[in-house]
Amino acid sequence: xxxxxxxxxxxxxxxxxxxxxxxxxxxxxxxxxxxxxxxxxxxxxxxxxxxxxxxxxxxxxxxxxxxxxxxxxxxxxxxxxxxxxxxxxxxxxxxxxxxxxxxxxxxxxxxxxxxxxxxxxxxxxxxxxxxxxxxxxxxxxxxxxxxxxxxxxxxxxxxxxxxxxxxxxxxxxxxxxxxxxxxxxxxxxxxxxxxxxxxxxxxxxxxxxxxxxxxxxxxxxxxxxxxxxxxxxxxxxxxxxxxxxxxxxxxxxxxxxxxxxxxxxxxxxxxxxxxxxxxxxxxxxxxxxxxxxxxxxxxxxxxxxxxxxxxxxxxxxxxxxxxxxxxxxxxxxxxxxxxxxxxxxxxxxxxxxxxxxxxxxxxxxxxxxxxxxxxxxxxxxxxxxxxxxxxxxxxxxxxxxxxxxxxx
Amino acid sequence: xxxxxxxxxxxxxxxxxxxxxxxxxxxxxxxxxxxxxxxxxxxxxxxxxxxxxxxxxxxxxxxxxxxxxxxxxxxxxxxxxxxxxxxxxxxxxxxxxxxxxxxxxxxxxxxxxxxxxxxxxxxxxxxxxxxxxxxxxxxxxxxxxxxxxxxxxxxxxxxxxxxxxxxxxxxxxxxxxxxxxxxxxxxxxxxxxxxxxxxxxxxxxxxxxxxxxxxxxxxxxxxxxxxxxxxxxxxxxxxxxxxxxxxxxxxxxxxxxxxxxxxxxxxxxxxxxxxxxxxxxxxxxxxxxxxxxxxxxxxxxxxxxxxxxxxxxxxxxxxxxxxxxxxxxxxxxxxxxxxxxxxxxxxxxxxxxxxxxxxxxxxxxxxxxxxxxxxxxxxxxxxxxxxxxxxxxxxxxxxxxxxxxxxx
Ligand SMILES: NC(=O)NCCC(=O)O
Ligand SMILES: NC(=O)NCCC(=O)O
Numbered sequence: 001x002x003x004x005x006x007x008x009x010x011x012x013x014x015x016x017x018x019x020x021x022x023x024x025x026x027x028x029x030x031x032x033x034x035x036x037x038x039x040x041x042x043x044x045x046x047x048x049x050x051x052x053x054x055x056x057x058x059x060x061x062x063x064x065x066x067x068x069x070x071x072x073x074x075x076x077x078x079x080x081x082x083x084x085x086x087x088x089x090x091x092x093x094x095x096x097x098x099x100x101x102x103x104x105x106x107x108x109x110x111x112x113x114x115x116x117x118x119x120x121x122x123x124x125x126x127x128x129x130x131x132x133x134x135x136x137x138x139x140x141x142x143x144x145x146x147x148x149x150x151x152x153x154x155x156x157x158x159x160x161x162x163x164x165x166x167x168x169x170x171x172x173x174x175x176x177x178x179x180x181x182x183x184x185x186x187x188x189x190x191x192x193x194x195x196x197x198x199x200x201x202x203x204x205x206x207x208x209x210x211x212x213x214x215x216x217x218x219x220x221x222x223x224x225x226x227x228x229x230x231x232x233x234x235x236x237x238x239x240x241x242x243x244x245x246x247x248x249x250x251x252x253x254x255x256x257x258x259x260x261x262x263x264x265x266x267x268x269x270x271x272x273x274x275x276x277x278x279x280x281x282x283x284x285x286x287x288x289x290x291x292x293x294x295x296x297x298x299x300x301x302x303x304x305x306x307x308x309x310x311x312x313x314x315x316x317x318x319x320x321x322x323x324x325x326x327x328x329x330x331x332x333x334x335x336x337x338x339x340x341x342x343x344x345x346x347x348x349x350x351x352x353x354x355x356x357x358x359x360x361x362x363x364x365x366x367x368x369x370x371x372x373x374x375x376x377x378x379x380x381x382x383x384x385x386x387x388x389x390x391x392x393x394x395x396x397x398x399x400x401x402x403x404x405x406x407x408x
Numbered sequence: 409x410x411x412x413x414x415x416x417x418x419x420x421x422x423x424x425x426x427x428x429x430x431x432x433x434x435x436x437x438x439x440x441x442x443x444x445x446x447x448x449x450x451x452x453x454x455x456x457x458x459x460x461x462x463x464x465x466x467x468x469x470x471x472x473x474x475x476x477x478x479x480x481x482x483x484x485x486x487x488x489x490x491x492x493x494x495x496x497x498x499x500x501x502x503x504x505x506x507x508x509x510x511x512x513x514x515x516x517x518x519x520x521x522x523x524x525x526x527x528x529x530x531x532x533x534x535x536x537x538x539x540x541x542x543x544x545x546x547x548x549x550x551x552x553x554x555x556x557x558x559x560x561x562x563x564x565x566x567x568x569x570x571x572x573x574x575x576x577x578x579x580x581x582x583x584x585x586x587x588x589x590x591x592x593x594x595x596x597x598x599x600x601x602x603x604x605x606x607x608x609x610x611x612x613x614x615x616x617x618x619x620x621x622x623x624x625x626x627x628x629x630x631x632x633x634x635x636x637x638x639x640x641x642x643x644x645x646x647x648x649x650x651x652x653x654x655x656x657x658x659x660x661x662x663x664x665x666x667x668x669x670x671x672x673x674x675x676x677x678x679x680x681x682x683x684x685x686x687x688x689x690x691x692x693x694x695x696x697x698x699x700x701x702x703x704x705x706x707x708x709x710x711x712x713x714x715x716x717x718x719x720x721x722x723x724x725x726x727x728x729x730x731x732x733x734x735x736x737x738x739x740x741x742x743x744x745x746x747x748x749x750x751x752x753x754x755x756x757x758x759x760x761x762x763x764x765x766x767x768x769x770x771x772x773x774x775x776x777x778x779x780x781x782x783x784x785x786x787x788x789x790x791x792x793x794x795x796x797x798x799x800x801x802x803x804x805x806x807x808x809x810x811x812x813x814x815x816x
Contacts, residue, residue, distance in 0.1 A: 085631065224789055225786075227667060227761040229785065259636075265675050270672050272622060273534060274492070284680055378632060380682045
């Protein structure tokens with residue numbers, strides 16, 4: 001069976017790359033940290049006896065042939081990039097867990113009908129360019145030239161960052177996988193929430209992935225002198241933006257299911273004694289129910305318009321991405337549930353609040369996900385934690401599910 | 409009499425230094441732009457026949473002797489640094505107006521009893537280090553070693569910036585002026601408000617300067633995943649900070665006199681899909697009545713504490729500066745009023761909402777200010793504007809007041 005000690009050791013080794021002072025990691029896409037992480041992962045793939053290749057989007061694949069090399073493969077994997085100050089499990093668990101599954105199959109001489117591939121996708125997080133799942137978008141051919149123009153904080157576009165990393169954005173089409181080449185996509189990931197902890201279960205079966213709408217709001221008021229402009233004569237862009245931050249919280253909270261987050265804010269010109277004339281902020285809205293999410297968005301737009309109208313501040317919205325929720329395949333859910341039963345774990349179903357590459361790969365083939373219990377539901381934070389035992393349990397479920405899917 | 413054309417020409421020439429794309433200027437202290445501005449001003453001082461010197465704080469002086477070189481001098485002036493995206497008049501008018509007064513005296517062979525000096529103070533605005541009036545603080549010996557450790561956005565301290573500009577912060581004590589050397593300080597400045605425009609008057613007599621309290625607020629919540637953390641389980645530092653921005657606006661507005669401004673805000677870690685775990689923001693509070701200002705501050709501290717307590721967010725306050733309001737000298741006010749009468753202008757009294765170097769120089773000698781009408785009250789903004797005629801009128805009043813004060 002899978003070797004939980006080896007999996008845990010590799011998780012710890014990978015966590016050294018991009019390590020931060022406070023214990024978290026920072027591995028933004030197309031940086032030397034992401035490169036080093038992929039190189040380490042490639043070496044594990046080699047140890048596992050896989051044939052390794054990287055596509056033009058930087059997606060790293062390790063393949064194990066089945067009895068029939070010509071039938072569609074089962075794809076498993078996740079990502080190794082992280083957010084700015086992230087944890088050690090978000091992404092790596094699925095990649096290293098996938099390698100562990102294939103290495104175990106090789107060690108135990110297990111044969112499968114279908115080939116099985118493990119992938120480390122490029123930039124799942126979107127932390128650098130406010131556009132995530134770059135690698136899986138490339139796989140489905142939906143990474144548009146417009147997407148490639150998304151810029152990071154320093155004004156470097158995805159296109160430019162690819163070139164700097166030795167990749168050719170002009171050839172991005174070469175990363176596209178035909179639906180004929182894939183039978184199923186399966187991802188092992190930490191839950192990043194508190195459901196499994198509450199249920200006292202090490203793993204769970206994902207029902208579907210909440211759909212994110214990412215927007216940028218730009219407020220334009222009038223800069224002015226902080227000492228001489230009476231309160232009543234101001235068109236303070238930050239005062240307007242602050243009120244809208246409150247509206248986001250209120251409207252999302254009112255639904256009980258939608259989450260709404262302002263993670264980035266910038267006030268210009270940014271002097272202590274200058275009334276802000278301009279503010280930009282980001283808005284991340286998600287729900288497993290698209291209509292509920294879009295309802296929240298509509299009310300935010302309406303109320304933000306009222307706030308700004310009353311304050312003489314202009315407001316514009318830019319859409320960064322908008323994805324529908326992605327339901328998981330019924331067949332794969334049943335296969336995961338059966339694996340849980342076999343391991344004596346009650347198969348508990350739960351949705352994913354976080355986005356995952358499966359949202360895109362689902363355009364090519366049926367998609368499923370296995371969640372591993374997170375401590376306190378904390379993620380995108382150095383304190384992110386899942387126990388060694390739970391990671392091993394998740395990896396076992398992955399092994400059994402792959403075995404099942406690769407025989408069909 | 410003073411040459412309004414020459415004054416206007418010099419204002420335009422100075423506005424070319426640090427000019428921004430949108431027409432404003434950026435001349436932060438100890439930068440090459442501030443240096444270039446001082447060099448240009450020094451050349452005007454030379455043209456005006458003054459003896460020029462710069463002190464260890466970078467304050468630039470031009471001196472014209474009186475009949476008696478040993479009596480205390482009348483000091484006039486202002487500053488040539490600007491905020492990040494400032495206008496062309498805030499500061500330059502007082503420096504160039506002062507030079508114009510002394511050049512006119514030389515050209516007309518006017519003698520005065522007292523020497524008259526014109527000064528361009530270093531960093532009045534505080535835009536770079538969130539601590540302003542650096543030059544005038546140095547003059548009074550109140551620029552502490554702690555003050556010198558204030559840092560700019562890039563972590564460069566005042567101390568370091570001085571060294572980089574070839575100034576020796578260890579000798580800052582050499583900039584101190586003895587009260588015996590100064591008889592009066594007089595500054596010509598744009599109003600930066602709408603009072604004179606409302607009164608349809610080109611100039612006005614300042615009664616006193618509002619006292620600023622500058623604070624930095626640090627909010628510490630918990631970073632988390634934007635997709636997986638339910639609204640009710642968040643300790644969002646930005647949601648707390650946004651509520652406090654609203655409290656500042658409310659409490660300041662309620663007084664009718666205090667102004668309260670949040671000009672800077674930063675959210676960490678700053679990812680689009682990460683709940684902000686930390687926020688820092690600046691707070692600028694001012695009133696001509698210290699007790700009213702401090703009352704507002706107290707209520708903001710209390711209500712911000714409640715907001716953060718309710719949200720599980722920690723809050724700390726750091727005081728960046730706290731100055732009492734500075735009343736202008738009755739004698740100088742009377743002298744300015746008399747000059748206005750002589751020019752056929754109704755002497756209108758008004759307070760200054762903005763801070764000025766006179767707040768500090770007042771510790772050494774009686775202080776007074778002349779305001780020139782601003783268009784729409786706009787300042788710290790590229791649209792800042794005073795007409796050529798109003799600038800000339802202000803300079804005439806300055807001339808007559810200096811003539812009076814320098815004879816006493
Ligand atoms: N699983 C995960 O953290 N994905 C990052 C993209 C997002 O959900 O914001
Ligand atoms: N007059 C003026 O704009 N001073 C700058 C310092 C301040 O008032 O904030």
